[in-house]
Amino acid sequence: MPDASPQLEPFTQQTEPAALEELRARLRATRWPDAPEDAGWELGTDVAYLRELVAHWADTFDWPAQEAALARLPRFRVRLGGLGIHFVHARAVAATGPVLPLVLSHGWPDSFWRYSKVVPLLTDPGAHGADPADAFDVVVPDMPGYGYSDRPTGPSLDSIGVAGLWAELMDVLGYARFGAAGGDIGSHVSRYLALDHADRVVAVHRMDGGLPVFAGDPAELTPEERAWFKDVAGWGASEGAYAAVHRTKPQTSAVGLTDSPAGLAAWIVEKLRAWSDCDGDIERSFTKDEILTNVMLYWLTGTIGSSMRMYRANAAIPPEQLARRVEMPSGFSLFRGDIVRPPRAWLERTANVVSVNEPARGGHFAPFEEPELYAEELRAFFRPYRAAVTSSGGEAIRGA
Template sequence: MSRSTPRPEPFVSATSAAALNDLRTRLRATRWPDSPADAGWSLGVDVGYLHELVDYWADEFDWAAQESALSRHPRFRVEIGDLNIHFVHARAVSPVGPALPLVLSHGWPDSFWRYSKVVSLLTDPGAHGADPADAFDVIVPDMPGYGYSDRPTGPPLNSIDVAGLWAELMRILGYSRYGAAGGDIGSAVSRYLALDNPESVVAVHRMDAGLPVFTGDRADLSPQEQEFLDSSAAWGSTEGAYAAMHRTKPQTAAVGLTDSPAGLAAWIVEKLRGWTDCDGVIERSFSKDEILTNITLYWLTGTIGSSMRMYNANGSIPSEQHARRVEVPSGFSFFSGDLFARPPRAWLDRVANVVRIKELPRGGHFAPFVEPELYAQELRDFFRPYRKALG
């Protein structure tokens, strides 16, 4: 590593007792809203469930244990430009042949937490009943403004900007050829990483194709593609209010969500439930400890506002960027219960060089966390033919 190359430094998070005491004080002082009888989740968060969750957060949740568990994989920070980027870097265990480097990009509302259950399955497949030849070196960065990465102090970064950071991160780590995978905003980051670095990205795997952006003549689309655009627009009108707020007025929401842990929990837990195939019962997919680990990360790092601002930045990406086609071999795994409508094959072929599509019976939007074994197997199967690109 040359002297001009930034050197990653080991990172271990540490939370002060004062920060946890302040959190508990705020939780116990929550000013609760009224709720119509039997409203449940029909108007947003179920206030009764949220009250139960907040009580657990204040009196039983063991953040120290969860913080320690998050450090079971090697974590680092490195300066790229004017930002310190936090990332997991877990190398393959006893690989057979060269391990494929793989950068995993998360979305909202999460962080490196999304992949915390899948890292060992990918670095040490032989220990989990899979082929040791399918081992990966796994890199899981927190996007700027999320988790333990720095919050941009200037204009928010969009998915193209973050893809550029990931390309530099992989160069710093010494990887010239690697795979990319992600979901939600991380799907877009992975897409741009492949678009702008085709000489480095051997293949790209995505859990979704994103909400469609099309500025051409609809008459040029197949009936299935037109139906896909319409269903996506319908989803936006009924479920997309959060994204409209993030895109247009993120600072307004950030004031309340940064000040009130109960408010922050409401904003996030409603999405964890709604975007997972849990049949409406969130704890079929996430335990209270798992829910609160994700939310506590946002609370302690103060990143809810900065994470939302990325929507604003992405909303300004020019239409010609959305129209670019990924020529790098692309695979899609669609997990039942996800929030996005399933794009037809004609649409996927329009936006990417598709070599594999798989429909999965369960998993939802957070499949790497909820169904880690299923997700890990998808990555092993998809990337297996591209390991030869490493030489």
């Protein structure tokens, strides 16, 4: 696609059998590390579990079936900012009122995969026991350097730059106004959509408040905020080594993770377990096939290094940008099993909060772990803002 063209192209992906054979050969040739007896997950990924997962990957996992399931989502590519951007664009079905366009932003270590279960619940609520009037047109892009979007050859985009791309994407699709939602890095992208494109965004929903940045007098903080700051610092000391690597020396780890599928799975699966609402049993939240589908999206596209580099880009965002308050109506769903959940006082300090809800189940990957709960969170939050939007445009891909 030429750089200047905003033309949308339907996207399908069919992996060559030779690529799968090469992957299986690598998996079967894995050189395994030793591990202390009964170490479990205490030192990182449980090697015993990983052996089990890799054996399933090599001998049982049916990637063509998973690829075909993902292909049922309406997927496209478009060139924006010199990069090919892959995205899902699923239109509302049988809506009985104004249709709200909604752009959903993912985080790490995931991609459009995060929202693959929730898309049909949002586009066709009537078919899933909800009110058809709550239907959305759903747009789920892969961020640059993730999934099937292009990897930047120069510096990675930060969350501010990605928000600008998403505003441009929604313009290309014909949506003058829309809602924004996300979690993890996608929460930051949604925040900057609300900050920098307030004329376009009607409201913003987030699953977290991000890590705390505060340059004022600590005495101004509430006791709950001070306790949270302490908890976040403790979490960073015990769980944040991955982020320090991503911010500082991502290319060192990228060599091994791009070369070894077992190593890549170890890097990702440990986070899926630690950040989900699974009480230590990862398969309470994800089946082996679901875990491996997420890992495959990194393996086949070679995007683990480029995804990690976004942390470095975000670490360079100026403090004055991080400190800006979101005046757009903001809603938060703080799922029980998520990490570093902020107190309401902090959310109100940083955003114009109109709702905070704490669902009883779900974690960092709630749209995948608990899609029905997450869909209801979005329906309830965005319901008052539907009248502000007229859904139009996007005819170039209707029915594609």
